[in-house]
Amino acid sequence: MNISADIFDEDEGMSDYATFSHGLYIGGRWQPSSDGRVIEVIDPSTEAVIAAVPDATLADAALAVDAAAKAAAGWRETPPRRRSEILRRCFELMSERAETLAALTSLENGKALRDARGEVAYAAEFFRWNAEEAVRISGEFGLAPSGANRIVVDYQPIGICVLITPWNFPAAMATRKIAPALAAGCTVILKPASETPLTAYALAALYEEAGVPPGVVNVLTTSSPGPVTAAMLADPRVRKLSFTGSTGIGRVLLAEAAKHVISCSMELGGNAPFVVFDDADLEAALDGAMVAKMRNAGEACTAANRFYVQAGIHDAFADGLRKRMAALQVGPGTDSETECGPMITRKAVDKIDRLVQDAVARGAKVLCGGTILEGRGYFYPPTVLRDVPPDAVMTQEEIFGPVAPLLSFDSEAEVIAKANDTEYGLAAYIYTRDLARGMRVASKIESGMIALNRGLMSDPAAPFGGVKQSGLGREGGQKHGVAEFMEAKYIAVTI
Ligand code: NAP
Numbered sequence: 001m002n003i004s005a006d007i008f009d010e011d012e013g014m015s016d017y018a019t020f021s022h023g024l025y026i027g028g029r030w031q032p033s034s035d036g037r038v039i040e041v042i043d044p045s046t047e048a049v050i051a052a053v054p055d056a057t058l059a060d061a062a063l064a065v066d067a068a069a070k071a072a073a074g075w076r077e078t079p080p081r082r083r084s085e086i087l088r089r090c091f092e093l094m095s096e097r098a099e100t101l102a103a104l105t106s107l108e109n110g111k112a113l114r115d116a117r118g119e120v121a122y123a124a125e126f127f128r129w130n131a132e133e134a135v136r137i138s139g140e141f142g143l144a145p146s147g148a149n150r151i152v153v154d155y156q157p158i159g160i161c162v163l164i165t166p167w168n169f170p171a172a173m174a175t176r177k178i179a180p181a182l183a184a185g186c187t188v189i190l191k192p193a194s195e196t197p198l199t200a201y202a203l204a205a206l207y208e209e210a211g212v213p214p215g216v217v218n219v220l221t222t223s224s225p226g227p228v229t230a231a232m233l234a235d236p237r238v239r240k241l242s243f244t245g246s247t248g249i250g251r252v253l254l255a256e257a258a259k260h261v262i263s264c265s266m267e268l269g270g271n272a273p274f275v276v277f278d279d280a281d282l283e284a285a286l287d288g289a290m291v292a293k294m295r296n297a298g299e300a301c302t303a304a305n306r307f308y309v310q311a312g313i314h315d316a317f318a319d320g321l322r323k324r325m326a327a328l329q330v331g332p333g334t335d336s337e338t339e340c341g342p343m344i345t346r347k348a349v350d351k352i353d354r355l356v357q358d359a360v361a362r363g364a365k366v367l368c369g370g371t372i373l374e375g376r377g378y379f380y381p382p383t384v385l386r387d388v389p390p391d392a393v394m395t396q397e398e399i400f401g402p403v404a405p406l407l408s409f410d411s412e413a414e415v416i417a418k419a420n421d422t423e424y425g426l427a428a429y430i431y432t433r434d435l436a437r438g439m440r441v442a443s444k445i446e447s448g449m450i451a452l453n454r455g456l457m458s459d460p461a462a463p464f465g466g467v468k469q470s471g472l473g474r475e476g477g478q479k480h481g482v483a484e485f486m487e488a489k490y491i492a493v494t495i
Contacts, residue, residue, distance in 0.1 A: 025204040027067030028214020034059045044110035044342040045332035053197045056220040064218040068187040071215030076185040084134040089210035091127035106333040110342040123171035129460040130179035152491040157185035159239030166245045167193035184485035197221040265473035270426030273419035274304035278312035280431035286320045288455030298402040302427040325382035326368040342378040352401035359392040426466035
């Protein structure tokens, strides 16, 4: 059944997109969970239930693995050019329906519409990029050092992949995995986050329309992610786990995958430093700070979590950031004027509040915001704190909200040590007019990604990923993203 036309009927109102619940997407069919249970989806702006999606059981998960296994040989043998054309069609359909998808993402996640539009464009780009990668997968050929034989290396699809994604980028985290997996010739089972399943299901309908054969992409939602994932990983046909989410759950899944020696890619948490040197262009640094902090209202793994500002520019930067943060329009994500939407859950708001109260109790000063906004919806105001002491808990934990803690520093060596004083190593930002210093500091900060005089580094054409407790592997980039879904086969041949 092709339901894409229903979902993307541009004549229908927002509530129609939001309340669709066609079922688990398994083997190209939409079906309820085997025990008929559902998961309610909440609008974080109003706390109202906006939809219900099926709550998959272990039996449903087994069906999804069966479907992925049944489709595996056909997809693996589909010529790369054909796979590429289908991925390209996914890009085109996503681009055509970008406005609808952005509205849906904004509704279920709460993010400001402008952020949702940016996410959908970024998410679609993974299809275009990987359509181009699909036809460029090549092997190796060489003479063995002994001269006795040739070494042939063939890259083959790794097999059935389980993909698990978080709620903060419901479209992009899914396409960043699905597109390279399909380019490599793998079939997949996607388990999106329970808070934001609607975007994942809307995209599933779109893949079908683009020509992705039944069973190549399967999508299931479940309120029992631990047992359901464990059951899928225990199936010997599953060969890959690609996870994006918190470091804590990542560790649990690495242990689970180890039982079955399954290849893992892990995109985990972050604690990005944002370093501003005295010689930085102040306005450019403030522009960058707003993007690095406030994209997605701070709910991003790459979000600037600690602002280290050199003493000479500190007060001017603090004042500029306070003005910009205090001026932001807070409201429901779907309102076109909104610049800072709600947090995903009440629990998320409470965590932000706990971190802010802790910093204030240790001596931080509130320049703006700093208290939970009363009323319905999970709102927290844009907040700037200065004189945050190094022992404040927020310097070690992800804030995941619209809070900018400022810490002052004097020397280059000091700020490098401070930036690296974290278990994480995903993203870092540096502002300086001295390019040599920028490159020197970039090379010394322990991080998978650095933005130098920029507030944004994500790009499907660049390798995304972290070091230390921020993860294993890379997504996107030239060859990196697809390589995560392939295995090298070596053939020794005498000619
Ligand atoms: P999370 O709690 O770790 O959940 C992520 C996903 O894992 C969700 O689909 C969740 O399902 C599922 N999950 C939870 N427990 C599981 C288990 N025992 N077994 C299998 N799956 C399980 O993370 P989150 O709160 O959604 O996302 C925020 C985190 O993601 C932050 O730490 C952020 O930094 C990180 N993140 C990292 C990147 C990156 O690229 N490095 C990108 C985005 C986000 P349910 O929703 O059903 O619980």
